[in-house]
Amino acid sequence: MLGLGLDQLTSDMNQLLALLFHQGVLDEQFLQLQQLQDEVSPNFVSEVITIFFRESEKLLKILREQLMDKEFSDYKKMGIHVNQFMGSSSSIGAQRVKTVCVAFRSAVEHSNRLGCLRALELLEHEYCYLKNKLHELFQIEQQRVLAAGIRYPVVHH
């Protein structure tokens, strides 16, 4: 039944969020983003997250290229990109991604190439997990909006 569908979807969404908070994948800063979403800005969270995905993938590509180049030694430059990633993940509440960035930064500060490679791999893994889970979350949210629309149809006169 459509009514149950909405309740089930709401429950699914809350469960997924609870799991992500429990796993430390998201922190309270993500809640801050949700609080900024309202009638004036109804898609705020997905807009910000979309920007985050785009910027993150750019940064990951650059970091991967830098570390694959055995001649690369400009750790200062690498550090700038890691800092950017750290800042953006912190701003959206991507706690585990941020934690890996902290470790990555430390490896950069010690010009530790192997440490950087390990950190990058971990970063790619955490980012991938986060992206998948957030996509799942947005899918449920979209279905919820649809189900709510059907449950409370707009009556045109």
Next chain:
Amino acid sequence: MDSNGLSCIERKLHVLAVDDSIIDRTIIARLLKKYDCKVTTAENAMRAMEYLGLGHEQDTSEGKDLKIGMIITDYSMPGMTGYDLLKKIKESSTMSEIPVVIMSSENIPTRINKCLKEGAQDFMLKPIQQSDVKKLLSNEYSSY
């Protein structure tokens, strides 16, 4: 008077937000708009200076004409930092009275003191939360 008690003013506060991170610009703009501010963003200090009418041989009145009521800037930016921007604003003939707020992800007391000493109105630690902006704006409005 509305629920947050901050919107009972005739003219919206026009804030210039400066940050090289597009994510942070998006978030700070939304935070400020939530509290009824008019927001202009700049992606670096040079753009901010241009917008304010500073940095040419003579400071123009552009900034004053735009009626910027507050400048919020990130500290760590490539090229000209938020601290450099703060100094330029405080040295200017047109914008020195405008409150400047510094944002940073690093909680470094010497950095904070340096900014306050140079005339920064306030310092906010990133990630910025709604309560930070609320507090900032209520301090600002209470000084009217």
